[in-house]
Amino acid sequence: MSPNVLALLPEYILVLAGVLIMLAEPCLPAAASRKPLGWIAILGTALAGLASWYQLQFGTLHAFYGTIQVDAFSIFFHLLIAAVVLVTLLGSLDYFEGHATHAGEYFALTLFGATGMMFMTSSVELLMVFVGLEISSISTYIMAGFRKGQATASESSLKYFLLGSFATAFFLYGIALAFGATGSTNIYAIAHGLETTATPHLAFLALAMLIIGLGFKVSAAPFHVWTPDVYQGAPAPVVGLMSTAPKAAAFAVLLRITFSGFPAMQHRWAILMWVLAALSMTVGNLGALLQRDVKRMLAYSSIAHAGYLLVAFTAFPQDGIAAACFYTATYAAMNVGAFAVITQVSGYDETARSQEDFTGLASRRPMLAALLAFFLLSLIGIPFTGGFFGKFYVFSAAVAAGHVWLAVIGLLNSGVACFYYLRLLAAVYAKPTAESAALTSIPARRVSVPAAVGLTLAAIATLVLGILPGNTLWLTQYAGTSTIIESARQHCAPHPDNCHVELQMEQR
């Protein structure tokens, strides 16, 4: 198979499935259920995940004149994105039933968004990253405003669109400045150009702009202001998707740009990351303390988790990449699970929003309450859940690089975080009061089989990452090592005779 086909196999499958859904949608009668389209989307996502897994045996692939690089790092994020999209699609298969509003377009947009995210993770050319970023962002802007009748939905979509475009402008300007400083927009060519550049200030400004642009996308403080409003107004399954998959993709890009593109400046950007991490953790956790709305609370918690993840950037390259990859996976599993539970509890209209509305959930929906409790415990970082090992690896990587104070700030923040997660948990397991009328007024919908499968998948992933992290850990370390090795390979490509780098991990 030509490398141009092989390297982009998952993306091709997703685009084909998306186009198929678009073509099939008008053929269905207007009143018919859109579930078959959802099944096409689920099948496409599963196939794309399998295709990524299939790519793992080929080591590092290059395609399209060095634009695309498929390695263990990109495959890890491809699998992660495919899994998140799969759980989201399973959980929202019947979300639009009875509200015949563009369910077909929803499935198609999800797949196209996933394509954009996959392009972001497998690309080593900043312009390709930009196009992927725009595809994923624009599809999430649209999906945020899917409940068209509601004022909060329009507010959410518009706010996300305006601030997101602002961030994109920063990212694009960063690319332009990087081109000005090093003469290329390819990540390895930038790394090469940095060694001889006559304009180091310009190069650092380029990196700062790129970090600002991506900081908006991952909602790191102080670029987080859009997060609570957007998460509050968007439909719950969409929030579950957009708080995990696009963030994972943006973090992958950030890892590639910092560790492979600007390794020569690590002593400078590590300080930036230190500040961003400390700010995000503190702002996120303190903000979450003040929230009564469950989705807003989880929005602030996602800011805090972006902060924990940024801690990994201050570590040594190999540890840092592995720890960040692992944390992204655990965060995605538990967060997408938590939002899947909220989707099932509050339904399309989301009458149950605040903590009072969730009081006494356990007596009405014991299974859902137990799952929510499990995901919340994982978000706290209790042992035997994925969240524990995620935090453990991130903080130990930071300590190994000498950033003890950052780890201390992180641990203090985890203590603060306990408080608001446990407050929600206590409310869920408390007796229903008069104030929890909202919950009783919703007819308790049965959880459909696909949604139950999706929830189970998320729960199993969170549990396995907490008990048997070995396999995932191996894959993340493989990803970290292959990234470093590829950087070294590209670095000494002009002198192949002196080039003795080999990837040892492939033998396992």
Added chain:
Amino acid sequence: MQLALFLIFGVLAVAGAINLLLQRHPINSALSLVVVMMSLAVLYWSLGAEFLAAAQVIVYSGAIMVLFVFVIMLLNAGEEEHTTGSRIAYVAGFPGAAAIFCLLSFVFLSERKAMGGTDLGGYLSHSANNIAEISRLLFRDLLLPFEVTSILILVAILGAVVLARKEQ
């Protein structure tokens, strides 16, 4: 001659951009955007990128701005009202913009020597012509982003259908 052109159209571009922000009526803003686009085209041309200048005039000033004006006319957009929100934007926006401007000018001025200068009216590349350079980039080195942009446009069309269609 080239310097005079640069000065005139540089000032015109900045003035057009500021006018775009200050105008209250969308049509006036759109027309100042045309001025900005045309001045930019002249600047590209004066740097020797004549193909880019022509594309700028045809695509931006021609196609895109006509669409802009059509949409504004169709929507019948009236004058903007200044709410408290936009006053906050003044308080936070102007210092922020000023800070970015200062930072950029500091970096560009401090690296002025290293960056060197270019001759106004010089050629982009002395060996090949403009169109050959651009097409090699667009259809070979950056073929994939160029092709994938079509997915981006498809997503935008889907979004327009979803958000703008009237519900039955």
